[in-house]
Amino acid sequence: MTDVAVEVASLSKWFGTFLALDDVSLRVPRGCSTVLCGPSGSGKSTLLRCLNGLETWQEGEVRIAGTRVRSRPGDLVALRRRVGMVFQSFHLFPHLDVLANVSLPPRINLRLPRAEAEDRAHRLLAEVGMAELARMFPAQLSGGQKQRVAIARALAMEPQVLLFDEPTSALDPESVGEVLDVMTQLAEHGRTMVVVTHEMGFARRVCHEVVFLSDGRIVECAPADRFFSDPASDRARTFLGQVCR
Ligand SMILES: Nc1ncnc2c1ncn2[C@@H]1O[C@H](COP(=O)(O)OP(=O)(O)O)[C@@H](O)[C@H]1O
Numbered sequence: 001m002t003d004v005a006v007e008v009a010s011l012s013k014w015f016g017t018f019l020a021l022d023d024v025s026l027r028v029p030r031g032c033s034t035v036l037c038g039p040s041g042s043g044k045s046t047l048l049r050c051l052n053g054l055e056t057w058q059e060g061e062v063r064i065a066g067t068r069v070r071s072r073p074g075d076l077v078a079l080r081r082r083v084g085m086v087f088q089s090f091h092l093f094p095h096l097d098v099l100a101n102v103s104l105p106p107r108i109n110l111r112l113p114r115a116e117a118e119d120r121a122h123r124l125l126a127e128v129g130m131a132e133l134a135r136m137f138p139a140q141l142s143g144g145q146k147q148r149v150a151i152a153r154a155l156a157m158e159p160q161v162l163l164f165d166e167p168t169s170a171l172d173p174e175s176v177g178e179v180l181d182v183m184t185q186l187a188e189h190g191r192t193m194v195v196v197t198h199e200m201g202f203a204r205r206v207c208h209e210v211v212f213l214s215d216g217r218i219v220e221c222a223p224a225d226r227f228f229s230d231p232a233s234d235r236a237r238t239f240l241g242q243v244c245r
């Protein structure tokens with residue numbers, strides 16, 4: 001078992017002739033959380049999507065816990081067990097209740113017996129403060145509650161890495177805090193996380209490292225306290241001036 005949970009080496013990705021990721025390299029040690037930030041269109045979502053095989057790329061290599069990510073169908077199933085993803089817009093199954101949303105992925109993908117999968121789901125729902133709402137349907141929940149269910153669902157696969165793509169951007173202001181609290185708890189419990197967010201307070205308080213992307217390139221990669229107190233690049237300084245108002 002390697003201590004590097006995520007390793008990206010010289011990754012380049014084009015959409016047609018457009019270079020969306022330009023020679024990107026980064027490492028996330030096991031147990032650490034990294035924030036990916038940068039202007040809109042800088043390639044943050046594309047990079048996250050490469051990490052769990054939702055995108056292919058032309059050059060470079062991605063390794064999750066030492067295993068190379070390839071986009072062959074058989075490999076993707078194995079990859080999805082190791083990498084959990086939480087999206088801005090939740091992507092819950094609307095026709096299933098909360099318990100089924102969380103217990104179904106391990107039943108299908110890990111062939112866990114129903115009772116075991118539901119035990120696990122109840123435990124995870126308690127962890128994200130949703131124990132009381134296991135029998136509700138997504139339409140009955142607030143945005144913050146839906147996102148906490150989505151986090152529990154990602155955890156149900158016992159992934160080695162959790163990816164978050166702007167998990168609080170679609171939420172009303174009251175819900176943002178409750179989701180960030182859950183994410184803080186996960187980071188403090190030593191989960192490996194890669195988080196795309198504009199919540200710079202959270203990034204500074206909770207995350208170990210910041211990767212700043214611009215035009216598909218890593219402009220800066222620094223420990224969080226250093227990045228926020230003394231960004232090395234003008235572009236990062238300008239960006240922080242815009243988002244930290
Ligand atoms: N499927 C796609 N086809 C063509 N261009 C894309 C596609 N997805 C993203 N892009 C482009 O790649 C760039 C990076 O996008 P994205 O990773 O979504 O940025 P971010 O998440 O940082 O806002 C943008 O210019 C976007 O328009």
Ligand SMILES: [Mg+2]
Pocket residue numbers: 044045046
């Ligand atoms: Mg994005």
